[in-house]
Amino acid sequence: MQAKFRRRGSVYRRTHQHRIKRARLLARHPFAVPVVTLVCLALITGVFLFVLNRHPATINPNIVVISHDEQQQIVSSKESTVGALLQKLDLKVNEGDVVEPALTTLIQQDDFRINIYRAVPVAIIDGGQKQFAFSAATTSRSVARQAGLTVYPEDTIETKPVTDFVADGDIGQELIIDRATPVNVNLYGAPVVMRTHATTVRQLLAEKKINLKPQDIVNPGIDAPITPNAQLAVIRNGVSTVTAQEDIPMPIQIIPDNTLSYGVSAVRQQGAPGKRAVTYEVNTQNGVEVSRKPIQTVVIQQPVTQITVQGANLSGIKGDMALAGIAPGDYTYADYIISHESGWCPTKTQGQYGGCPAYSGSVPSYGGYGLCQSTPGSKMASAGADWATNPVTQLRWCAGYATGRYGSWGAAYNHWVSYHNW
Numbered sequence: 001m002q003a004k005f006r007r008r009g010s011v012y013r014r015t016h017q018h019r020i021k022r023a024r025l026l027a028r029h030p031f032a033v034p035v036v037t038l039v040c041l042a043l044i045t046g047v048f049l050f051v052l053n054r055h056p057a058t059i060n061p062n063i064v065v066i067s068h069d070e071q072q073q074i075v076s077s078k079e080s081t082v083g084a085l086l087q088k089l090d091l092k093v094n095e096g097d098v099v100e101p102a103l104t105t106l107i108q109q110d111d112f113r114i115n116i117y118r119a120v121p122v123a124i125i126d127g128g129q130k131q132f133a134f135s136a137a138t139t140s141r142s143v144a145r146q147a148g149l150t151v152y153p154e155d156t157i158e159t160k161p162v163t164d165f166v167a168d169g170d171i172g173q174e175l176i177i178d179r180a181t182p183v184n185v186n187l188y189g190a191p192v193v194m195r196t197h198a199t200t201v202r203q204l205l206a207e208k209k210i211n212l213k214p215q216d217i218v219n220p221g222i223d224a225p226i227t228p229n230a231q232l233a234v235i236r237n238g239v240s241t242v243t244a245q246e247d248i249p250m251p252i253q254i255i256p257d258n259t260l261s262y263g264v265s266a267v268r269q270q271g272a273p274g275k276r277a278v279t280y281e282v283n284t285q286n287g288v289e290v291s292r293k294p295i296q297t298v299v300i301q302q303p304v305t306q307i308t309v310q311g312a313n314l315s316g317i318k319g320d321m322a323l324a325g326i327a328p329g330d331y332t333y334a335d336y337i338i339s340h341e342s343g344w345c346p347t348k349t350q351g352q353y354g355g356c357p358a359y360s361g362s363v364p365s366y367g368g369y370g371l372c373q374s375t376p377g378s379k380m381a382s383a384g385a386d387w388a389t390n391p392v393t394q395l396r397w398c399a400g401y402a403t404g405r406y407g408s409w410g411a412a413y414n415h416w417v418s419y420h421n422w
Contacts, residue, residue, distance in 0.1 A: 064111075066114045069118065096133065097116060106343075113313055156177075160174050208299065209298065242279070244277070256312040258313050342370065342373055349363070359389050
């Protein structure tokens with residue numbers, strides 16, 4: 001019997017030693033450590049997601065005001081974006097409808113405003129062609145863009161209501177596009193395309209402000225008619241010239257809109273930079289350029305103004321800036337800093353991401369906390385006993401911090417932009 005047990009023990013020892021040897025060999029394998037690491041990370045991630053799903057973070061809902069179909073709908077929502085909320089409410093966005101702000105805009109404050117503008121039928125007359133579209137765009141160029149048409153800056157567009165839908169066969173609005181004529185111009189040696197409503201070369205030169213000198217030659221003559229894709233050359237004899245194209249900055253028009261929440265914006269007309277051709281007279285000596293001077297500047301494509309509406313409604317949490325005594329001229333600076341520090345969440349602690357959590361009943365004694373991420377949060381007690389939950393109290397402290405440390409909200413903003421902290 002003892003011999004039998006000795007044999008079994010010997011077998012067990014040999015098996016155990018074999019497993020140890022095999023494990024050591026695997027450990028020396030070049031892929032052993034990465035594979036084991038990946039398996040461990042997968043297990044940890046699975047456990048984390050399991051716990052997170054069983055105990056999701058509490059996110060305070062935001063009050064959202066939606067204006068649509070001649071009514072105003074007020075809802076309480078935890079959805080993170082405009083598009084997600086509209087989908088949850090089954091509010092359809094049809095062809096040509098316009099939603100302001102955009103569907104991807106984050107909902108990060110109470111009393112958030114959303115406007116849905118419903119499309120109306122539009123008849124678009126483009127040359128001899130007529131097509132129909134639906135659009136809620138507020139500018140004629142935006143309507144054409146929604147309809148998939150390319151409209152150049154020199155094209156003119158007239159919008160007019162349909163007054164006799166029986167005779168016209170249309171209802172709603174008519175959009176009439178008068179196309180500019182493209183002309184291929186060789187401008188002092190540089191080929192450019194210009195678009196014009198001029199009917200003769202003389203009119204084109206005057207429209208584009210091309211000032212001819214006695215030594216300039218125009219081919220064909222200045223009284224020649226303008227036809228689509230005509231060839232036109234402007235040449236200066238006796239001197240060396242070079243023409244370079246430059247961008248003209250895109251103009252931006254900002255319109256305040258009290259129907260949108262402060263801090264959000266929407267583009268109502270896409271803009272575009274223009275182009276100009278600058279011709280230089282070049283002075284060379286021994287084949288080397290020694291100087292140049294501009295002799296002609298011609299706008300070959302007009303810039304298109306971008307029209308942006310900017311929310312001005314301060315009825316939500318951002319309206320607390322006024323209650324906290326922050327001057328209107330500082331709203332933009334304060335909004336930028338607070339948006340980047342906490343996303344306008346008065347109960348967010350440093351390192352928290354996602355939505356705005358409910359107040360837990362206590363504030364950590366370390367790390368940032370609140371709208372401006374005061375470090376520690378208890379510093380804000382100097383502004384009021386309700387500093388842990390009251391955004392107005394927190395904003396009062398933020399304003400004192402901005403002016404006390406940096407001298408102004410503007411200076412605090414400049415510091416944040418440069419260093420990503422304050």
